Amino acid sequence: MFVLINLKAYPCDPVEIATIATDVSEATGVRIAIAPQATDIQSVAETGVETWAQHVSPVEHGSHTGSTLAEAVSRAGAVGTLLNHSENRLRLADIDAGLRAAERAGLETIVCANNPRQIAAAARLEPDSVAVEPPALIGTGTPVSKADPEIVTDSVEAASGVPVLCGAGISTGADLVAAEKLGAGGVLLASGVAKADDPRAALEALVEPL
Numbered sequence: 001m002f003v004l005i006n007l008k009a010y011p012c013d014p015v016e017i018a019t020i021a022t023d024v025s026e027a028t029g030v031r032i033a034i035a036p037q038a039t040d041i042q043s044v045a046e047t048g049v050e051t052w053a054q055h056v057s058p059v060e061h062g063s064h065t066g067s068t069l070a071e072a073v074s075r076a077g078a079v080g081t082l083l084n085h086s087e088n089r090l091r092l093a094d095i096d097a098g099l100r101a102a103e104r105a106g107l108e109t110i111v112c113a114n115n116p117r118q119i120a121a122a123a124r125l126e127p128d129s130v131a132v133e134p135p136a137l138i139g140t141g142t143p144v145s146k147a148d149p150e151i152v153t154d155s156v157e158a159a160s161g162v163p164v165l166c167g168a169g170i171s172t173g174a175d176l177v178a179a180e181k182l183g184a185g186g187v188l189l190a191s192g193v194a195k196a197d198d199p200r201a202a203l204e205a206l207v208e209p210l
């Protein structure tokens with residue numbers, strides 16, 4: 001299972017969480033990555049943890065003030081990027097161009113989507129993986145694998161062989177096991193670790209049953 005922790009714009013310490021993730025990943029052998037704010041990518045990557053961008057802009061080098069260049073996040077130490085998170089929705093053409101920008105920079109890609117129909121469309125754009133996250137469950141602590149397991153199984157079918165992660169409301173080891181049983185190759189989560197009083201205990205408990 002791939003565990004990708006999206007720190008969003010939460011007021012957590014990204015380097016502390018990255019250090020914990022490195023320790024837990026080394027101790028358990030579970031692949032754990034952190035997606036911090038773009039400006040924290042370098043300091044997070046320096047901990048040795050697998051580091052992802054939350055987004056890259058659909059542009060190449062050029063006159064694109066305010067953009068997040070795929071090559072720049074790669075240079076800072078990111079090895080992958082999310083695209084089209086439900087909190088940062090993109091137009092179809094921009095998802096496509098963002099994917100091609102990430103490919104040029106050598107970044108692994110995950111395109112997020114709300115439901116199995118969108119997963120089918122996202123998979124056709126040939127990302128490395130897709131992630132289904134029903135927006136209504138994000139941040140609720142109610143996992144998609146429990147609230148609506150068919151969203152995961154239908155997404156796995158709709159993705160036509162592209163690996164599927166699931167996310168929204170995931171916070172326990174049981175949630176990870178349930179996601180794996182439904183066919184997900186990984187999970188995307190945020191508040192369960194980024195907002196935990198004790199992120200180390202939260203992350204250890206999360207991967208313990210794997």
Ligand SMILES: O=C(CO)COP(=O)(O)O
Nearest residue numbers: 138139168169189190191
């Ligand atoms: O949006 C998410 C991960 O990208 C899920 O957020 P929560 O884990 O807080 O529900």
